[in-house]
Amino acid sequence: MAKVVIEALVARFPGDVYDPYEGAGGDDCAFVQKSKIVEVCRFLKTDPAMAFNMAPYITAVDYLGAEPRFEVVYNLLSTAHNHRIRLRVKVPEADLELESVTTVWRGANWFERYCLDMYGISFRNHPDPRRLFMYDEFVGHPLRKDYPLRGRQPLVPEREVKDIFRGPGPVGRD
Amino acid sequence: MASELDVVPGIATRREEATGFFQRMVSKGLGWARKNSLWQYPFVTACCGMEYMSVSSARYDIARFGAEVPRFSPRQADMLLVVGTVNCKQAPILQRVYEQMSEPKWVVAFGVCASSGGFYDNYATVQGIDHVIPVDIYIPGCPPRPEQVLDGLMLLQRKVQNQQHKLIDRVPVPTLAK
Numbered sequence: 424m425a426k427v428v429i430e431a432l433v434a435r436f437p438g439d440v441y442d443p444y445e446g447a448g449g450d451d452c453a454f455v456q457k458s459k460i461v462e463v464c465r466f467l468k469t470d471p472a473m474a475f476n477m478a479p480y481i482t483a484v485d486y487l488g489a490e491p492r493f494e495v496v497y498n499l500l501s502t503a504h505n506h507r508i509r510l511r512v513k514v515p516e517a518d519l520e521l522e523s524v525t526t527v528w529r530g531a532n533w534f535e536r537y538c539l540d541m542y543g544i545s546f547r548n549h550p551d552p553r554r555l556f557m558y559d560e561f562v563g564h565p566l567r568k569d570y571p572l573r574g575r576q577p578l579v580p581e582r583e584v585k586d587i588f589r590g591p592g593p594v595g596r597d
Numbered sequence: 598m599a600s601e602l603d604v605v606p607g608i609a610t611r612r613e614e615a616t617g618f619f620q621r622m623v624s625k626g627l628g629w630a631r632k633n634s635l636w637q638y639p640f641v642t643a644c645c646g647m648e649y650m651s652v653s654s655a656r657y658d659i660a661r662f663g664a665e666v667p668r669f670s671p672r673q674a675d676m677l678l679v680v681g682t683v684n685c686k687q688a689p690i691l692q693r694v695y696e697q698m699s700e701p702k703w704v705v706a707f708g709v710c711a712s713s714g715g716f717y718d719n720y721a722t723v724q725g726i727d728h729v730i731p732v733d734i735y736i737p738g739c740p741p742r743p744e745q746v747l748d749g750l751m752l753l754q755r756k757v758q759n760q761q762h763k764l765i766d767r768v769p770v771p772t773l774a775k
């Protein structure tokens with residue numbers, strides 16, 4: 424079903440939508456040029472044969488060491504025709520800015536804030552470009568592969584903790 | 598107040614015996630009263646909350662221990678139940694709730710997340726709430742069974758019962774205007 428969509432997309436945006444393939448789980452995927460993402464998304468939403476009226480999940484991936492390093496993944500769903508596709512946009516580390524798709528789907532708002540928070544990928548024309556989960560004092564982007572796993576940044580000074588009693592338990596326990 | 602006690606510390610005088618007896622009686626009475634009416638403040642942040650609900654509702658019935666009334670104002674509570682994962686963003690809130698409670702107060706870490714961070718050894722989670730506030734009882738388990746929670750509660754009751762209270766001479770509170 425979605426194969427038709429991908430083929431129509433490739434035919435409509437030659438060169439900008441490239442390398443279509445069938446992903447795990449049977450979803451059809453394609454790569455999209457970074458500068459064309461809003462245009463492609465708007466076409467997918469407004470064209471009656473496509474009617475992708477939902478963006479259930481937008482996220483990012485960090486391929487540390489690869490070039491370009493980041494990728495933003497758009498999972499799209501059409502409730503009218505019941506088909507899904509996945510668009511992948513490669514984002515080089517030197518230019519971590521995309522056009523926001525909140526103008527197409529308002530629901531993309533928090534997903535893009537999530538990408539900003541966790542990966543540091545920012546979105547032009549985003550209505551509310553703040554961090555989603557982490558606090559404002561937090562430095563760095565925790566889901567980047569080069570962020571230390573235990574890089575905690577406590578907001579309040581931590582107490583000294585005495586090692587607690589280890590043993591068979593208090594005497595007189597029943 | 599310098600009394601004969603300071604001069605001859607080795608010998609228990611009748612006065613010391615009398616105050617000691619009185620002190621113990623007061624401690625016992627206060628402990629008994631406090632342990633059987635623990636007013637709890639549930640600081641519920643994560644999945645352990647499910648188990649907390651089961652503890653506090655009819656089947657396991659925390660009311661048997663006099664702790665059935667959750668107060669949603671820390672000012673009215675004396676047992677802080679930290680139920681669930683506390684992350685770095687929440688740590689200041691937890692600290693503030695703790696500081697708003699009036700003395701005497703006790704803290705129970707409910708579940709491994711509150712006790713030690715559990716398996717969330719990552720960038721966001723406080724590795725045990727004792728890094729933020731002092732804790733009296735740790736209840737292990739992910740989530741702990743209600744029996745475990747009640748066991749922890751009974752341990753806390755024992756602790757409350759055995760607390761010593763000191764009779765002190767009242768010192769006038771210093772004031773600014775003089």
Ligand code: SF4
Binds near residue numbers: 682707
């Ligand atoms: S200890 Fe287990 S059940 Fe409790 S909050 Fe942590 S993960 Fe959830």
